Amino acid sequence: MNIKRLQEIGSYRGMRHRRGLPVRGQHTKNNARTRKGKAVTIANKKK
Template sequence: MARIFGIEIPNEKRIEASLPYIYGIGPTTAKRILEHAGVDADIRTGQLTEEQLVKIATVITSEGIIIEGDLRRERQAALKRLTSINCHRGQRHKRGLPVRGQRTKTNARTRKGKKRTVGVVGKK
């Protein structure tokens, strides 16, 4: 497996499809990176030379694309800021409810988790 910034990307796939294995790089960004690096998008990752891998890595750093640990830390800090200032979005994140205005009477099971029925205890 080829390694870029310590992340292993699959050898048998096209480089265009392998780059999105890096957190923070999607299909569109992968195309742009390969275009700037001058690497053919149809070549398999295993066939890349060391020089081409270095070119791809330098393009990622020069374009200022934030990837992996830095991006995860940045997103975590943004959520922490929202919860600390007690804004509406922060409150929703804290309670594990949908953040962007979705309905919660029905659906929203992805955020709320498995349904827990609250039953009434009958008389004995």
């Protein structure tokens, strides 16, 4: 499937691609770090 097309039609999968989150139903409460990128520490958020 074409990712750009999924985003244009506003499908769930397209939105997940746009937000950089897992597309295939994985849980994101704890992990999904490869998709989200490196974790930002709480100390860095304050600055």
